[in-house]
Amino acid sequence: MSNENELDIRPVPPAKRHPMIFEWFDKLQPGEGFVLINDHDPKPLFYQFQAERTGTFGWDYLESGPETWRVRISRS
Numbered sequence: 001m002s003n004e005n006e007l008d009i010r011p012v013p014p015a016k017r018h019p020m021i022f023e024w025f026d027k028l029q030p031g032e033g034f035v036l037i038n039d040h041d042p043k044p045l046f047y048q049f050q051a052e053r054t055g056t057f058g059w060d061y062l063e064s065g066p067e068t069w070r071v072r073i074s075r076s
Helices: 014-026 043-052
Strands: 005-008 033-038 057-064 069-075
Touching (some): 043 057
Antiparallel strands (some): 033 069
């Protein structure tokens, strides 16, 4: 596994967060990933991934609040 990038979306306006995350994801090669840093549980994002990228992603919580959530999102 190579060094992974971190995408801290906390300072990003909410309306721009999901498009930015999917832009990062779509640039990944299979086996690559990044760590998403957020100020709340990104469960709605998980459901969007399930709907729009079915079977192509991995989702692993690294930290689950209460102030910071870190999720490794990978491409399979």
